[in-house]
Amino acid sequence: MATHRCVGIAALVVMAFGIPFVSQTIAQEPANPGELSRTLEAADLSPEGKALLRAKGGEVVRAGVAEGEVAGLIQRGVGRGIQPAELVGLLDVVVRAKRQELPVRPVLDKVKEGLAKRVPPTRIAEVASRLSGELATSRELVRRAEREGIRVEAAGDRERATQAVADALGKGVPPKEMTDLSRQVARSGERATMSRLEVGAQTTGDLVSMGLSPRDASETVGAALSRGLSRHDVERLRERLGQELKRGGSAEEGATRLREAIRSERPEKTEKLEKTEKTEKPEKMEKPEKPPKVERPGR
């Protein structure tokens, strides 16, 4: 009996010391405490303006957005001479996205971009809200894709796919085309991964930007995905379409020629290409923190 009592007491002592430690471990990313307050103190604003931004900023932080991000946004907005009420409108867009559990990074980036480009705040809020809407639609498509069998292989794959699909929607690809594309990915057996949906959506959007209709773009990408082309080769469709367009004719004709070329490629060839890729960049995987000696000239 005494032994049991000792074990119980020891367990309680461990918990007493352990809970604060674990709580600290699982806490949100370490914030710079008071960053928002310091930013507002230093800002050249009226007390009412500061109070307004303090209230809204606190709300955004409590919703889960890093305090540094909120402080930075306010600092930039004030620096651009934006009125507190207008800044509150921008913060509202961010907090709404966060509360809907959407990826908030693209929304924050869009607001920052608008501020950098000196776009009127109402217009920034409009564009960022539209982006949030696309992200919400995209998230539903991605969730459905997951239910239909598309696998998430790595942390962050779901979010990247959500952003890629939202990007494609933003470029004018209708949700139906994205649904068709995700079903094609879902039917591809072992290759039915979120990473392939991401690259498919991204490339579809890019092809639309090059002048293809959404239907032609998704069919072309779908042909490549069905054929089992690797991620790199799917991304290369942009380049291949560019080459087809240089040969003359309309974008649709170019897409048709490209699809025929993809369909005529032997599956063995695509697999072989993929295997070659697997061995091409091993040094990158072995030294993740050290920049590999690869320089892409870009142009």
Added chain:
Amino acid sequence: MTRFEELLEGKLAGELAPDEDREFLALLVVAENRRAFETHQQTVALLAGVERHVPSSSFTDEVLARLPDRRSRPLGNVWDLLWAPRVVRWNVATALALSLVLVVTALTWKALSSRTPVGPELRSVVTLFRFSLDAPGARQVFLAGDFNGWRTDEILLADVTGRGHFSVTLPLKPGRYAYMFVVDGATWITDPRAEAYRDDGFGNKNALVNIEVPTVANGDT
């Protein structure tokens, strides 16, 4: 074992000291003790009259031969371990501590699984990417994009040749980034040689750069 039982044991064995014997007799005043003592005395008398048999030399072997075969079977042991009823002694403190451990484990698991936005290690690999712009006559060219929070005074491009060919090389993690050049602090320029473009929603076109994730064993991430 009570004091009476200790003394009773000594009495039956004939090992009590005189003072213990007096103590024992005093305890016999209690009727229950007396009954117990009389019962034990009768038992001793019975045992004294029992005939003793000397076992044969093969007695032990014969008994063992008649015992049922109970060799340990691995599966049987596991089965017994799983299904044999047993008494677990516990106290509230242990149960409380165990419950707290379970709750904290669940919370930790949830927190850790939700704070891995970067993804696998491969996502932390960086690729050096060179941005460049031909802007003859420009005094300064800055680069702004998703990779630096669209700060317009952070990434300065260098005109090494002095002929208006500005460039800068950045280490970028895998992902897709929108960017533009800012010439002389005021003019936003879209990279004319970008891989892809996207309407920025504000009336301009952002250039896009796509940094690929290195291919891994399954060949497709």
